[in-house]
Amino acid sequence: MKNTRRDFIKTSALATGGVLAANSFVLPGAYAAPAETHLKLALIGCGGRGTGAVFQAMETGHPIKLVAMADAFRDRLDGSLKPILDKYGAEKVDVPEDRKFVGFDAYKHAIAEADVVILATPPGFRPDHFTEAVKQGKQIFMEKPVATDAVGIRKVLKAAEEAKAKKLNVVVGLQRHYQDNYRKTIAKIHAGEIGDIIGGQVYWNDGGVWVRPRKPEQTEMEYQMRNWYYFNWLCGDHITEQHVHNIDVANWVKKGYPVKAEGTGGRMVRTGKEFGEIFDHHTVQFTYEDGTVIHSECRHFPGAANRVDETFQGTKGTAYLSAGNHGVLTDYTGKKLYEHDRENNINPYQQEHNELWAALVNGEYKFADAENGARSTMTSILGRYATYSGKVITMDEAINSDINLFPDTLAWDATPKLVPNADGFYPHAVPGKTKTV
Amino acid sequence: MKKLVLPIALIGVLAFYSLERPIFESYTQKIPGTPVTFDMTPIEGGTFKMGSSSSANADEKPVHEVKIDPFWMGTHEVTWDAFELFLDKNYELAISEEPIGEIVDGLTRPSLPYLDMTFGMGKEHKPAIGMTQYGAIQYCYWLYLKTGIFYRLPTEAEWEYAARAGSDSKYFFGDDSEAITEYAWTAENSDGMTQMVGKKKPNPWGLYDIYGNVLEWTSDQYDPEFYKNSPKENPMNPSDELYPRIVRGGSFKTPAEEISSAKRFVNDPKWKQLDPQIPKSQWWFPEAPFIGLRLVRPLNPPSPEEINAYYTAAPIADY
Numbered sequence: 092m093k094n095t096r097r098d099f100i101k102t103s104a105l106a107t108g109g110v111l112a113a114n115s116f117v118l119p120g121a122y123a124a125p126a127e128t129h130l131k132l133a134l135i136g137c138g139g140r141g142t143g144a145v146f147q148a149m150e151t152g153h154p155i156k157l158v159a160m161a162d163a164f165r166d167r168l169d170g171s172l173k174p175i176l177d178k179y180g181a182e183k184v185d186v187p188e189d190r191k192f193v194g195f196d197a198y199k200h201a202i203a204e205a206d207v208v209i210l211a212t213p214p215g216f217r218p219d220h221f222t223e224a225v226k227q228g229k230q231i232f233m234e235k236p237v238a239t240d241a242v243g244i245r246k247v248l249k250a251a252e253e254a255k256a257k258k259l260n261v262v263v264g265l266q267r268h269y270q271d272n273y274r275k276t277i278a279k280i281h282a283g284e285i286g287d288i289i290g291g292q293v294y295w296n297d298g299g300v301w302v303r304p305r306k307p308e309q310t311e312m313e314y315q316m317r318n319w320y321y322f323n324w325l326c327g328d329h330i331t332e333q334h335v336h337n338i339d340v341a342n343w344v345k346k347g348y349p350v351k352a353e354g355t356g357g358r359m360v361r362t363g364k365e366f367g368e369i370f371d372h373h374t375v376q377f378t379y380e381d382g383t384v385i386h387s388e389c390r391h392f393p394g395a396a397n398r399v400d401e402t403f404q405g406t407k408g409t410a411y412l413s414a415g416n417h418g419v420l421t422d423y424t425g426k427k428l429y430e431h432d433r434e435n436n437i438n439p440y441q442q443e444h445n446e447l448w449a450a451l452v453n454g455e456y457k458f459a460d461a462e463n464g465a466r467s468t469m470t471s472i473l474g475r476y477a478t479y480s481g482k483v484i485t486m487d488e489a490i491n492s493d494i495n496l497f498p499d500t501l502a503w504d505a506t507p508k509l510v511p512n513a514d515g516f517y518p519h520a521v522p523g524k525t526k527t528v
Numbered sequence: 529m530k531k532l533v534l535p536i537a538l539i540g541v542l543a544f545y546s547l548e549r550p551i552f553e554s555y556t557q558k559i560p561g562t563p564v565t566f567d568m569t570p571i572e573g574g575t576f577k578m579g580s581s582s583s584a585n586a587d588e589k590p591v592h593e594v595k596i597d598p599f600w601m602g603t604h605e606v607t608w609d610a611f612e613l614f615l616d617k618n619y620e621l622a623i624s625e626e627p628i629g630e631i632v633d634g635l636t637r638p639s640l641p642y643l644d645m646t647f648g649m650g651k652e653h654k655p656a657i658g659m660t661q662y663g664a665i666q667y668c669y670w671l672y673l674k675t676g677i678f679y680r681l682p683t684e685a686e687w688e689y690a691a692r693a694g695s696d697s698k699y700f701f702g703d704d705s706e707a708i709t710e711y712a713w714t715a716e717n718s719d720g721m722t723q724m725v726g727k728k729k730p731n732p733w734g735l736y737d738i739y740g741n742v743l744e745w746t747s748d749q750y751d752p753e754f755y756k757n758s759p760k761e762n763p764m765n766p767s768d769e770l771y772p773r774i775v776r777g778g779s780f781k782t783p784a785e786e787i788s789s790a791k792r793f794v795n796d797p798k799w800k801q802l803d804p805q806i807p808k809s810q811w812w813f814p815e816a817p818f819i820g821l822r823l824v825r826p827l828n829p830p831s832p833e834e835i836n837a838y839y840t841a842a843p844i845a846d847y
Contacts, residue, residue: 140805143803174806298616299616301639398648440802441801
C-alpha cells in the first residue's frame with residue numbers, strides 16, 4: 092500500500108490536540124457520560140458510499156469514534172471496515188466482533204451503540220432505518236433517496252416530525268445543498284436576479300451504472316439485494332435513485348413541490364434479464380402550483396450524448412447549474428449577470444459532514460433536511476408513477492398511494508414481491524396497463 | 529494510409545509475438561468488428577536533449593541526452609468514439625458486427641461512472657477524459673485483445689521526444705507563446721472545454737494537439753531528481769505509487785505560457801475528491817475533465833511475458 096498517511100496524521104493531531112471538554116457534548120438526545128471524549132458513530136449500510144461517508148466524517152477532524160457497523164452481508168461489512176481501519180487506526184475505529192451486526196435486523200443493534208448514525212443502505216430500507224434512529228434519539232446523516240414508494244415516504248415524513256420535536260440534527264445527502272455554486276446561484280435566483288422562474292429543464296442522461304451478476308447459490312432475495320439497482324423496492328428506478336438530485340434542484344429553485352406530473356418512459360436499449368424491472372428512460376413534465384412546468388429527463392443509454400445539469404428560465408433571464416461547479420445567470424441579451432468561480436470549490440460530500448459535525452460538537456440543533464429529502468424523493472416517485480402508468484398523476488394521489496413494494500417478510504428464503512418468469516426475465520411496468528396509485 | 533499486414537487470429541493472448549515485422553509507416557487501425565478507426569504516426573528513433581535549461585522549473589534540469597527507440601504514436605488523442613466501446617461491454621456488444629470473443633468478453637471493464645464523465649462537453653471526436661492511468665492502460669489491454677497489437681502509454685521521455693520533433697525551443701515551433709493558438713487549445717482559446725481532435729495544425733511528426741486540449745498520461749512516476757541520474761537509453765521510471773505520476777502537454781485549461789515540451793505536469797489526489805465512495809474508483813477522476821491519453825506502439829514489441837506483466841499489474845487501492 093503506497094497511500095500517503097499525511098491526512099491521517101493531520102486528523103489524529105487535531106483529535107488529540109483538540110481535546111474537548113466532556114461538557115461540549117450537550118447533544119440533544121445523545122448521552123454524554125463524563126468520561127466520553129468521542130462522539131460515537133455507527134455505520135448502517137457498508138457499501139462504497141457508506142464507507143465514503145465515514146471517511147468524510149473522520150476528515151472533519153472532530154473527535155469521532157466508529158463503534159458499530161451493520162450490513163445485510165458480512166463480506167460488505169468486512170470490505171468496508173478494512174480501509175477505515177487502515178486509514179484512521181484503532182484510536183478512531185473500535186468495532187470488535189460483538190459490534191459487527193449482520194442481517195436484516197442488524198441496524199437496530201448498531202444504532203443502539205452510537206450517538207450519531209450514517210444511514211447508507213439501498214434506499215428501500217431508509218424509512219425503517221430512519222424511523223428507528225429517530226425513535227432511539229440519534230443524530231443522523233442519511234443518504235438520498237430516502238424511500239422508494241409512497242408508503243415509505245409517509246413513514247419518513249412522520250419520523251421527520253418526531254426528529255424535529257426531539258431536536259435531532261438530520262442531514263440528507265442531497266449534497267448540492269452543500270455545494271457553493273448551487274447555494275450562491277440559487278440565492279441570487281431567489282433574490283430575483285432573473286425575475287420569476289417560469290420554466291426549467293433538469294437532466295440525468297448517461298450510460299448507466301453497475302450490474303452484479305446472479306450466482307447459482309443465491310436465493311432470489313439475496314440476488315435482488317446484491318443487484319439492488321434494478322429492483323424498485325430497493326432502488327426506486329434511476330429516476331429516483333439518481334435523478335432525484337436534479338428534480339430536487341427544481342424544487343429548491345421553485346421553493347415548492349409539483350402538484351401533478353405526466354410523462355413517458357420505457358425499456359429501449361437495456362432489456363436484458365440482468366437489468367431487473369427498471370426503465371432505461373423517463374421524461375416527465377412536472378407542473379407546479381403556479382402553473383410553471385419543469386421538464387425532467389433521465390436515461391441510461393450508452394453511446395448517446397450525456398447530460399447531467401439543470402437549466403431554468405425566468406422572466407428576466409436564464410440559469411445554468413451543474414455539479415461541475417457551474418452556476419451561471421444570463422439575461423436575454425446574452426449578458427452574463429453572474430458566474431460562479433469554479434476553481435477551488437469545496438467537495439460537497441465533505442462539506443455536508445463539516446457542517447453537520449461542527450453542529451454536533453457544539454451541541455447545536457441546525458439541520459432538518461428530512462422533510463425536503465422526503466418531498467423531493469416523493470417528486471421523483473411521482474414521476475415514476477406517471478411514466479409507469481402513462482397517466483396524469485397528482486401529488487395528492489401519489490403521496491397517498493397504498494401500493495407497497497416492500498416484501499412482506501425480510502429473510503433470505505422469503506420471496507420478494509417481484510419474481511422472474513421461467514426465462515429469467517422480470518415483469519416490468521407497461522404504460523396504459525400498470526397501476527401506480 | 530497503408531493497411532498493416534497483420535493477420536489477426538485471436539487464438540490466445542500471447543500468440544502474437546512472432547508476427548512478421550510490420551512496415552514502419554503511418555497506418556489506420558480499425559477496431560475489429562466496429563466502424564471505429566484511429567491513426568498512428570511513425571516516430572523515428574534517435575537521440576535528443578531532454579529537459580530545459582532556460583525554464584524556471586528545477587525539475588526540468590539538467591538537460592541530458594537520451595536515446596529513444598522507434599515507435600508509433602497516436603496521431604490524435606484517444607476519443608470517446610473508441611474509449612466508450614471499452615468502457616461499456618454492452619455497448620461494444622450492441623455495436624459489434626460479430627461476436628467479440630471470450631477473451632475480450634472476460635476482460636474487466638471500468639466501473640460505469642456514476643457521474644457524467646463527459647462533463648457535458650460531448651463525445652464525438654472529443655478526447656476521452658477523466659480516466660486513471662490504470663484505466664488508460666486497461667484501454668490499451670482491451671485494444672491488444674481486439675487487435676493483437678501491443679499498444680501502451682508513452683514513457684515520459686518518448687512523449688517529450690515526440691513533442692519536440694527535433695526542436696530544442698520551448699515549443700516545437702519556437703518560443704513565442706502567442707503562436708501556440710495555431711497549434712493548440714489552451715486556456716486562451718478553448719472556451720473552457722475540450723475540443724474535437726485534429727482541428728489545429730500538427731507538429732512536424734504529424735501529431736495533432738500534442739499541446740493543450742487534454743493532458744496525456746505517461747507511464748512514469750514523477751521524481752523531480754530523475755533527470756540527474758537518468759538512464760541514457762529509453763529511460764523510464766515506472767509508476768509504483770498513485771501520486772504524483774507524470775502527465776504531459778497541458779490541457780484546455782492550461783495557459784499557453786505554462787505549456788512547453790519540457791514541462792512536467794503531475795496527477796493530484798484532488799482529482800478524486802468528488803468520488804463519494806471508498807475505496808475510490810480505480811478507473812475515474814471525477815474532477816479531472818482535462819486528463820486523457822495518447823497511444824504508443826513500439827516498433828519492436830517486448831516479450832509476451834513483459835506484455836502480460838504490463839497489462840495485468842494490479843491497481844493500487846486509493847483511499
